[in-house]
Amino acid sequence: MSVLTNYYNVENKIKKITQRNIQIVAVSKYAKDSDVNSLYQSGIRIFGENRVENALNKQGTFPDSHWHMIGSLQTRKVKDIIGKFKLIHSLDRENLAQEIEKRSAQKEVITNCLVQVNISKEESKSGLHKEEVLDFMKYLEDFKWINVKGLMTMAPFTDNPEEVRYVFKDLANLQRELITKGFTNITELSMGMSNDYLVAIEEGATIVRIGSEIFSN
Ligand SMILES: *Cc1c(COP(=O)(O)O)cnc(C)c1O
Numbered sequence: 001m002s003v004l005t006n007y008y009n010v011e012n013k014i015k016k017i018t019q020r021n022i023q024i025v026a027v028s029k030y031a032k033d034s035d036v037n038s039l040y041q042s043g044i045r046i047f048g049e050n051r052v053e054n055a056l057n058k059q060g061t062f063p064d065s066h067w068h069m070i071g072s073l074q075t076r077k078v079k080d081i082i083g084k085f086k087l088i089h090s091l092d093r094e095n096l097a098q099e100i101e102k103r104s105a106q107k108e109v110i111t112n113c114l115v116q117v118n119i120s121k122e123e124s125k126s127g128l129h130k131e132e133v134l135d136f137m138k139y140l141e142d143f144k145w146i147n148v149k150g151l152m153t154m155a156p157f158t159d160n161p162e163e164v165r166y167v168f169k170d171l172a173n174l175q176r177e178l179i180t181k182g183f184t185n186i187t188e189l190s191m192g193m194s195n196d197y198l199v200a201i202e203e204g205a206t207i208v209r210i211g212s213e214i215f216s217n
Helices: 003-017 035-043 053-062 074-079 094-107 130-138 161-180 197-202
Strands: 023-027 046-050 064-069 087-091 113-115 146-153 189-191 207-210
Touching: 003 023, 003 035, 003 197, 035 053, 053 064, 053 113, 053 197, 074 094, 074 113, 087 146, 087 189, 094 113, 094 130, 094 146, 094 189, 113 130, 130 146, 130 161, 146 161, 161 197, 189 207, 197 207
Parallel strands: 023 046, 023 207, 046 064, 064 087, 087 113, 113 146, 146 189
Antiparallel strands: none
16 A cells, blocks of 8 residues: 555544544654655655654755654754754653753754653653653753643553553643643643554544554555
């Protein structure tokens, strides 16, 4: 099947379960440029990459596309990315926040970020433990150039998405708790990948990050 058909299939599955407007980030990390181009030619503009270099290369190839940085971000790469991403999904530590703040201020650019949370506490995953997020949110309040738009998580890999429903529920509960504590701007929940996005949407995802279901034939 063509990648475009795959993309529309994802859209249709989403429409069947919700009337909310869900943002699909087409994750191109394993995709051929020709496949990204097929989507691009059809007007699809929102893409995600987990590596800075790949994202910057593809940005050059596809003008007016909007890129999301979804992978863990090394502090030394921050200077290369300010102003180039719609949203950074992986803000998870103080020194990274400091560097984003400093470089954003230099360029006078507000950088939109999500705080990444490691709900499942798998050691292989980055992100804060949920108990740490409130303090981190308070810490970020002083940062003028960082706009925290919401939370992001990655569930453990599974063939049965019901097993990871609790991950999405927990993130949504954390969001509600933070909103009641005054962090009313954190409206986005980036959760759900090819294996589990329908369950994530049922639990409140506003952004899903889909790679293999779109790009593997
Ligand atoms: C690769 C990746 C995705 C997409 O994964 P698929 O299972 O291919 O849909 C989503 N989020 C992050 C952070 C990723 O690294």
